[in-house]
Amino acid sequence: MGGFQFQIDEPPTDVKAAEKRLDDMANLLAHYKQHMQEKSAHHLGYPINLEFDYAPLLQFQNLHLNNLGDPFVECNYGLHSREFEIAVLDWFARLWELPEDQYWGYVTNGGTEGNMYGLLVGRELFPEGIIYTSCDSHYSIFKAAKMFRVQCIKIDTSFSGEMDCADFRHKLLQNTRSPAIVNVNIGTTMKGAVDDLDEIIRILESCGFANRFYIHCDSALAGLMMPFIKQAPKVTFKKPIGSISISGHKLIGCPTPCGVVMARLMDVNHVMSTNIEYIASRDTTIAGSRNGHAPIFLWYALKRIGYKGLCTTVENCLKKAQYLALCLREKGVSVFLNALGSTVVFERPNDEMFVRKWQLACQGNIAHIVVMPSVSIERINLFVEEFTENRTAVLRDKGSSIPCVAGDIGQENCLCSLHDDRR
Numbered sequence: 001m002g003g004f005q006f007q008i009d010e011p012p013t014d015v016k017a018a019e020k021r022l023d024d025m026a027n028l029l030a031h032y033k034q035h036m037q038e039k040s041a042h043h044l045g046y047p048i049n050l051e052f053d054y055a056p057l058l059q060f061q062n063l064h065l066n067n068l069g070d071p072f073v074e075c076n077y078g079l080h081s082r083e084f085e086i087a088v089l090d091w092f093a094r095l096w097e098l099p100e101d102q103y104w105g106y107v108t109n110g111g112t113e114g115n116m117y118g119l120l121v122g123r124e125l126f127p128e129g130i131i132y133t134s135c136d137s138h139y140s141i142f143k144a145a146k147m148f149r150v151q152c153i154k155i156d157t158s159f160s161g162e163m164d165c166a167d168f169r170h171k172l173l174q175n176t177r178s179p180a181i182v183n184v185n186i187g188t189t190m191k192g193a194v195d196d197l198d199e200i201i202r203i204l205e206s207c208g209f210a211n212r213f214y215i216h217c218d219s220a221l222a223g224l225m226m227p228f229i230k231q232a233p234k235v236t237f238k239k240p241i242g243s244i245s246i247s248g249h250k251l252i253g254c255p256t257p258c259g260v261v262m263a264r265l266m267d268v269n270h271v272m273s274t275n276i277e278y279i280a281s282r283d284t285t286i287a288g289s290r291n292g293h294a295p296i297f298l299w300y301a302l303k304r305i306g307y308k309g310l311c312t313t314v315e316n317c318l319k320k321a322q323y324l325a326l327c328l329r330e331k332g333v334s335v336f337l338n339a340l341g342s343t344v345v346f347e348r349p350n351d352e353m354f355v356r357k358w359q360l361a362c363q364g365n366i367a368h369i370v371v372m373p374s375v376s377i378e379r380i381n382l383f384v385e386e387f388t389e390n391r392t393a394v395l396r397d398k399g400s401s402i403p404c405v406a407g408d409i410g411q412e413n414c415l416c417s418l419h420d421d422r423r
């Protein structure tokens with residue numbers, strides 16, 4: 001679509017011309033819709049669930065809704081959806097086992113805001129603290145460290161993307177004077193790796209950090225999958241963690257970016273609140289004005305699907321991910337899939353057109369597909385077929401051999417001529 005059509009020019013005064021212009025605008029919007037529908041049909045690379053129907057909520061389209069300020073403080077501003085927001089938060093508090101009178105949280109603008117919030121509570125509790133996070137962490141963690149001017153120490157990861165606990169211990173012991181603010185990844189962006197929360201807590205306690213650490217769980221990607229996988233470690237406030245953040249537009253599939261962050265009320269009361277006369281509320285949130293539609297979307301989606309429905313949904317995603325990994329491996333493609341995730345990592349296609357068509361997220365030598373509920377078996381089959389055809393053609397035309405990705409996903413998963421032991 002050409003950019004010039006989008007230019008915002010002045011409405012003409014001539015009636016005929018004004019009518020024509022309205023027609024043009026309608027046309028442009030129809031084109032845009034079609035274009036986005038085509039893009040949606042091929043969407044594979046990013047962890048966005050596109051399977052939703054929010055038709056009953058269209059009636060709120062023309063309402064202005066703003067959950068300004070603290071969700072738990074009555075304020076002067078009347079156009080809000082705070083009842084929905086609190087219902088959503090209560091649901092998450094039950095999921096994460098924090099009693100209703102002990103939590104504080106809000107519906108954020110996305111996983112990034114939740115990470116910023118969690119790390120900020122950590123820093124306010126421990127102003128002299130150092131942030132520890134694995135090098136596979138989402139860029140929002142490093143951004144928050146920079147914004148809050150907190151020293152940030154990167155921990156190595158194994159090829160699976162999980163934090164290397166030996167390296168964590170080693171780096172902690174070099175900094176025993178400063179408290180530790182640890183970001184634990186529950187599903188890394190690129191590989192869907194889950195850091196070992198229990199081991200991290202053990203290490204903190206055994207290295208003399210008891211009562212001098214704060215843990216934030218970045219669960220943006222897998223926070224809603226872990227609770228529904230039997231063998232997965234539990235992420236819960238019964239463990240000594242300070243906060244959890246998730247994204248609402250990923251697995252749940254909200255049409256606009258949003259998320260949820262939750263912390264302990266005690267901590268928030270202690271460090272985070274200032275009364276603001278102008279809004280007659282407490283200033284506890286990072287954003288001032290907050291999307292009032294997002295809590296209604298979350299409320300609607302969660303109320304429709306329930307814990308049981310999510311359980312089935314997650315199971316299906318894992319199964320389809322295993323199927324995709326198997327199909328690719330059978331075709332000789334190097335592939336890796338974390339046991340607790342639906343993020344299938346494989347060698348990066350050597351054709352940028354192909355990458356763009358399927359909107360694959362790439363990093364160095366690897367690409368990934370995050371299997372979400374909207375990714376059907378048909379779409380997986382179509383992708384595998386197109387990918388293998390394209391790959392064979394590219395390898396032939398460029399006279400190249402199968403790339404080595406042992407450094408990215410481990411020798412045992414690499415099928416290049418050096419590492420393929422199937423022959």
Ligand SMILES: *Cc1c(COP(=O)(O)O)cnc(C)c1O
Pocket residue numbers: 109110111112113115138140185187188189218219220221247248257258259
């Ligand atoms: C997506 C993601 C984020 C950021 O979430 P946004 O909602 O895009 O701000 C943070 N951490 C991880 C692990 C993610 O996958």
